[in-house]
Amino acid sequence: MSVLSKSSLTLVTLGLCTETYLVPVQKNCKQCPACGMAIERSEGCNKMTCTSCGVFFCYRCNQQIDGYKHYWNGNCILFDLSEIERWEAEVGQQMM
Numbered sequence: 001m002s003v004l005s006k007s008s009l010t011l012v013t014l015g016l017c018t019e020t021y022l023v024p025v026q027k028n029c030k031q032c033p034a035c036g037m038a039i040e041r042s043e044g045c046n047k048m049t050c051t052s053c054g055v056f057f058c059y060r061c062n063q064q065i066d067g068y069k070h071y072w073n074g075n076c077i078l079f080d081l082s083e084i085e086r087w088e089a090e091v092g093q094q095m096m
């Protein structure tokens with residue numbers, strides 16, 4: 001069901017998709033594909049929930065999604081590698 005071409009999928013998988021590819025509204029913000037509301041990404045994962053209409057969408061490809069299934073199918077990764085590293089650093093600090 002993905003509208004991503006194979007080449008852009010490869011870019012996403014490699015973590016090479018940049019701002020020129022994603023065209024963010026502003027930093028850490030995405031527009032809801034259903035209602036156009038700008039949603040700020042508060043959590044580290046790429047699964048976004050629209051606070052306006054409640055749909056799930058993907059931070060990476062900006063498509064409306066069913067939920068985590070989108071990531072199980074290998075369409076996108078749920079966490080960016082940089083986010084995982086940041087999380088691990090934060091969790092490590094909390095545990096000390």
Ligand SMILES: [Zn+2]
Nearest residue numbers: 032035050053
């Ligand atoms: Zn919405």
Ligand SMILES: [Zn+2]
Nearest residue numbers: 058060061076
């Ligand atoms: Zn996606």
